[in-house]
Amino acid sequence: MSILVFLEQRNGAWNRTSFETLDAAQKAAAELKVPVIAAVLGEGIEDKAGQLTAYDIAKVIAVEHPLLAQYTADAYTAAAEQVIRSVAPRFVLFPHTYQVRDFAPKLAVRFGKCLISDTVHLRAENNGLVATRQLFQGKLNSDIRAEDGAFISIQAGAFRAAEPANGSAQVEKFDVALAPEQIRSKPGEPFRESQRAVDLSSADLIVSVGRGIKDKDNLPIVEELANALGAEIAASRPICDNGWLPMERQVGSSGQTVAPRLYVAVGISGAIQHLVGMKGSRTVVAINKDENAPIFEIADYAAVGDLFEIVPALTEEIKKAKV
Amino acid sequence: MKIIVSVKQVPARDSNLRVDGTGKKLDESDLTYEINEPDAYALEEALQLKEKIGGEVVVLCAGPQRAAQTIREALAKGADRAIHVEVDESQSLDPLATARLLAKAIESERPDLILTGLQSDDSGYGQTGVILAELMGIAHATIIMEVEAEGAGIRVKRELEDGWFQHVSLPLPALLTIQSGIKKLRYATLMGIKKAKTKEVKVLSVAALGADAAPTLDTERVYPPQRVKQAHVFTGDAKQVAKQLVDKLKSEARVL
Numbered sequence: 001m002s003i004l005v006f007l008e009q010r011n012g013a014w015n016r017t018s019f020e021t022l023d024a025a026q027k028a029a030a031e032l033k034v035p036v037i038a039a040v041l042g043e044g045i046e047d048k049a050g051q052l053t054a055y056d057i058a059k060v061i062a063v064e065h066p067l068l069a070q071y072t073a074d075a076y077t078a079a080a081e082q083v084i085r086s087v088a089p090r091f092v093l094f095p096h097t098y099q100v101r102d103f104a105p106k107l108a109v110r111f112g113k114c115l116i117s118d119t120v121h122l123r124a125e126n127n128g129l130v131a132t133r134q135l136f137q138g139k140l141n142s143d144i145r146a147e148d149g150a151f152i153s154i155q156a157g158a159f160r161a162a163e164p165a166n167g168s169a170q171v172e173k174f175d176v177a178l179a180p181e182q183i184r185s186k187p188g189e190p191f192r193e194s195q196r197a198v199d200l201s202s203a204d205l206i207v208s209v210g211r212g213i214k215d216k217d218n219l220p221i222v223e224e225l226a227n228a229l230g231a232e233i234a235a236s237r238p239i240c241d242n243g244w245l246p247m248e249r250q251v252g253s254s255g256q257t258v259a260p261r262l263y264v265a266v267g268i269s270g271a272i273q274h275l276v277g278m279k280g281s282r283t284v285v286a287i288n289k290d291e292n293a294p295i296f297e298i299a300d301y302a303a304v305g306d307l308f309e310i311v312p313a314l315t316e317e318i319k320k321a322k323v
Numbered sequence: 324m325k326i327i328v329s330v331k332q333v334p335a336r337d338s339n340l341r342v343d344g345t346g347k348k349l350d351e352s353d354l355t356y357e358i359n360e361p362d363a364y365a366l367e368e369a370l371q372l373k374e375k376i377g378g379e380v381v382v383l384c385a386g387p388q389r390a391a392q393t394i395r396e397a398l399a400k401g402a403d404r405a406i407h408v409e410v411d412e413s414q415s416l417d418p419l420a421t422a423r424l425l426a427k428a429i430e431s432e433r434p435d436l437i438l439t440g441l442q443s444d445d446s447g448y449g450q451t452g453v454i455l456a457e458l459m460g461i462a463h464a465t466i467i468m469e470v471e472a473e474g475a476g477i478r479v480k481r482e483l484e485d486g487w488f489q490h491v492s493l494p495l496p497a498l499l500t501i502q503s504g505i506k507k508l509r510y511a512t513l514m515g516i517k518k519a520k521t522k523e524v525k526v527l528s529v530a531a532l533g534a535d536a537a538p539t540l541d542t543e544r545v546y547p548p549q550r551v552k553q554a555h556v557f558t559g560d561a562k563q564v565a566k567q568l569v570d571k572l573k574s575e576a577r578v579l
Contacts, residue, residue, distance in 0.1 A: 241504025
């Protein structure tokens with residue numbers, strides 16, 4: 001019995017959450033005293049599988065097939081199903097990526113299970129695992145008992161990436177049976193909408209605005225704050241969806257990942273999709289009227305109150321301080 | 324084209340959330356409810372597809388009796404009829420249990436397309452749609468921004484991470500989970516609200532469906548998260564808050 005962890009690569013690049021998931025698997029495995037087995041799917045992934053042998057795991061399973069070159073839910077589900085039936089692990093872990101969201105729920109159902117998705121914490125208890133996940137975009141947590149055979153996906157940023165250590169694993173090739181007629185969808189090449197004119201990832205100071213701003217016409221108070229600070233302006237998803245700011249200003253899992261010296265979150269409640277994009281910021285100031293907003297959990301300085309009063313006042317104070 | 328839109332009723336945004344005496348679920352005593360936001364976009368996409376290529380939009384919802392309000396609102400916006408799988412107020416549904424009910428409820432419908440939001444704003448599993456597709460044996464795609472007809476099938480624009488996208492072609496029938504914010508949401512018109520009262524809502528009980536609604540996940544506890552970082556909290560007069568903040572940014576954070 002083992003913990004089987006699927007690591008994700010696309011076109012030869014690892015998804016960063018993969019190694020965080022490996023860390024989660026290693027910690028759980030140490031407590032349960034079971035080995036970790038890593039699996040990677042794709043085509044031409046020998047190098048990738050080889051890299052995993054440097055980590056403290058029992059075995060690397062390389063699942064290579066031409067039909068896995070490009071991701072499709074049908075091929076990945078069929079391949080992963082065959083691996084799991086062969087390994088028969090106690091637990092199956094995935095990084096909670098967009099790809100995993102697309103196929104892991106379907107895969108788990110084939111084993112009569114419901115994926116415990118987007119887990120932020122995992123602990124061993126009574127010779128099993130308890131997974132913590134967030135409800136209401138982080139306002140509440142729930143602990144779910146993960147019985148043997150459970151499928152669990154791990155949220156980005158919830159664990160530190162595993163480091164290479166005690167690597168003695170061998171790569172085992174896994175022959176997977178896939179036929180073109182099993183695959184119903186035809187994926188196109190991934191593309192970007194336009195070249196990004198704004199690179200927020202290198203910004204030193206960021207003022208970011210969310211739903212709390214209520215209306216496009218209220219944006220100038222935030223822009224004035226950004227100007228006073230000499231900061232780049234950014235936003236959470238709903239602001240860009242509404243077209244109030246361009247998409248290239250969006251911070252979060254579907255936008256940019258930033259790590260400025262100062263991140264001022266104005267009227268942003270702090271849904272996890274936003275937090276994963278900015279929690280590397282050194283200092284976080286959050287301004288929000290809801291004292292239970294999840295953004296305050298990662299804030300260094302929390303201003304609880306009406307942003308329409310606090311933001312202009314803050315702009316004034318910053319101007320004074322800079323004179 | 325026959326389109327089924329699967330929607331969920333969730334506590335209104337900015338609700339004051341409290342855990343009940345069991346410590347395992349929400350205290351629902353003074354909550355108000357609304358349509359799950361991503362599902363509202365799925366409904367909008369369905370209505371626009373119908374306007375473009377014709378057909379029927381059927382709203383599907385599993386929830387307690389109170390969900391009837393959300394269903395009425397969807398009908399007022401222009402859906403043609405609805406199927407309400409009525410579950411007991413005390414029953415908590417996880418994605419697999421929900422999808423089992425939904426699959427059973429639409430067994431005889433034979434839709435061309437099923438749309439739903441990419442996740443719910445309450446439990447946020449983001450799985451019900453994908454599981455429903457698997458149970459029905461149809462193709463699916465998640466986190467969809469655009470849908471267009473392509474021959475006998477459809478072509479969709481799927482969102483990937485970090486600002487990447489991809490087009491995917493799918494045969495029909497198919498299930499899509501729709502991303503929030505992709506279209507402007509319509510309001511119900513007065514005429515729409517009036518018409519909604521006469522539209523068919525088929526109410527099905529779990530027992531009548533003969534489906535298995537037993538929970539598949541074992542929730543031990545629901546609780547407010549512990550703060551990881553202990554933030555300095557400033558409240559009160561805005562001017563004072565601003566002053567104190569600037570002091571901290573200068574002396575502690577050294578960013579000014």
